[in-house]
Amino acid sequence: MTDHTNVRNPFYSTWEIFAEAVGLYNFFFEKEIGLLNSADGVSPFTKAHQEVIHAACSAYVEEYPFVFSIKAPDSLMEEDFHFERLRWLKFWTDWALTNCDTPIFLNEP
Template sequence: MGYTLKIGQAITYTDPETGIERIDCEKVFMEEAPAFGEVTDHTNLRMPSYSAWEDLATASGLYDFFFDPDYGLLNTPDGATVLSIVHKTAIDQACADYVQKHPTVFLVKHEASLSAEDFHFERLRWLKFWIDWALKNCSRPVFVNEQ
């Protein structure tokens, strides 16, 4: 089990089973988007396990950003958060801090030698790329945790 995370243009739809209006995110594929060997490479969608995302949040200093009961992106009642410059600033800072703590993430490596730090960095890179893209290109930028 895990999360289905999306970043991009918000769209609304009516859930056919409940009749409740829901928020989702348009799927986007971009060749220049981050890719590190997952089926969702080059897209604004990621499907990490619960433990992998919690490990990333802890290692990057973003635990409250995702899990705080009042404002965490993964704790919204409808699974969607409108993105703002506040989110971009938090991700930018987390990326800068992470690279300072783990400078070897930029070394060229073989897939078999990738460490947990490398995977955390790639997930941070994905977050940064898509949050930056959404804030620049979307009229309704959103982070969605599909529930």
């Protein structure tokens, strides 16, 4: 349904589980500044946001170094949905900051 797009339609519980697993819980859910908590569902997306996502990617790969590594033993070559969501988030936020005049994060109900 949303393959190869910058749209995702997970339940809030899925976002919450993902955000907790990759260290982005406050980034999305903090009451005052979380990207999923804006009153109108639209938040400006900045270089500072990008840096937080990049740091989360680095930390996740450091914690789980065999994520999709060809050097991983077969027992570790499992699909990691948190990593895939994080990779998707990094790609599209990088793309938005490179290609959009006014990048935003949109949370549609």
